[in-house]
Amino acid sequence: MIEARDLKKSFVMGGSTLNVLNGVNLSVKKGEFLCVMGPSGAGKSTLLHILGALDHPTSGAVTLAGRDVFTITERELPAFRNAHIGFVFQFHHLLTEFTALENVMMPLLVGRKSAAEAKKRAEAELERVGLAGRTLHKPGELSGGEQQRVAIARALVTSPDIVLADEPTGNLDTKTGSDVFDLMRRFNRESGTTFIMVTHNETLAARCDRLVRMVDGMMSLTRMSKSDTVG
Numbered sequence: 001m002i003e004a005r006d007l008k009k010s011f012v013m014g015g016s017t018l019n020v021l022n023g024v025n026l027s028v029k030k031g032e033f034l035c036v037m038g039p040s041g042a043g044k045s046t047l048l049h050i051l052g053a054l055d056h057p058t059s060g061a062v063t064l065a066g067r068d069v070f071t072i073t074e075r076e077l078p079a080f081r082n083a084h085i086g087f088v089f090q091f092h093h094l095l096t097e098f099t100a101l102e103n104v105m106m107p108l109l110v111g112r113k114s115a116a117e118a119k120k121r122a123e124a125e126l127e128r129v130g131l132a133g134r135t136l137h138k139p140g141e142l143s144g145g146e147q148q149r150v151a152i153a154r155a156l157v158t159s160p161d162i163v164l165a166d167e168p169t170g171n172l173d174t175k176t177g178s179d180v181f182d183l184m185r186r187f188n189r190e191s192g193t194t195f196i197m198v199t200h201n202e203t204l205a206a207r208c209d210r211l212v213r214m215v216d217g218m219m220s221l222t223r224m225s226k227s228d229t230v231g
């Protein structure tokens with residue numbers, strides 16, 4: 001359902017070229033919960049940005065929802081992202097001036113849903129993440145775990161085909177991180193939403209359907225099985 005072929009990404013800085021992705025191939029099935037691990041600087045965030053069409057690769061292709069993503073025009077791309085992709089980041093990236101409810105409504109309003117429908121769906125989604133009693137709180141009035149649950153509600157409210165999560169629990173304590181992960185795993189099972197999650201947490205990685213490791217901008221050849229990843 002999402003496929004990356006021979007993705008390369010380099011940044012040119014002050015006359016020298018930094019090769020960050022060196023030919024990444026990846027195929028993720030619908031409903032799969034994939035985990036990406038790898039040392040800092042391996043290119044995980046860069047990969048996620050490209051898979052989510054937030055950035056262009058230097059070469060290579062991404063296919064998502066039957067479309068060759070980088071043939072979509074800049075004009076159409078925001079609507080394509082809005083319809084198919086949800087993002088969750090390490091730091092929630094919520095809009096601090098808006099309430100939890102408004103934050104979750106935002107992608108629906110951007111997708112031209114009516115305010116009434118957006119409100120109804122955002123309220124339902126916040127209830128699903130256990131925050132029915134916090135809808136009018138602004139991000140600064142929520143705990144870290146609650147903020148991350150709002151971010152998950154915002155990513156899921158449009159019923160995307162895929163959620164791309166970059167260290168979604170990286171900023172949380174072990175218990176809260178585990179709860180936030182459980183929530184994503186539950187939605188993955190309930191709704192069949194595909195997830196790609198970057199994490200440095202081996203315990204959570206072991207609870208994903210599949211784990212791939214990135215080293216120096218490439219998928220490591222040794223794919224560890226679940227039992228290899230703990231301990």
Ligand SMILES: Nc1ncnc2c1ncn2[C@@H]1O[C@H](COP(=O)(O)OP(=O)(O)OP(=O)(O)O)[C@@H](O)[C@H]1O
Pocket residue numbers: 011013018020038039040041042043044045046047
């Ligand atoms: N916009 C940019 N311009 C120049 N170099 C960049 C840019 N974005 C990323 N890089 C470089 O690309 C490399 C990979 O960065 P990336 O953020 O993808 O790593 P990562 O695997 O997500 O690491 P971490 O685990 O620390 O989050 C790094 O060395 C970084 O300095």
Ligand SMILES: [Mg+2]
Pocket residue numbers: 044045046166
């Ligand atoms: Mg990163």
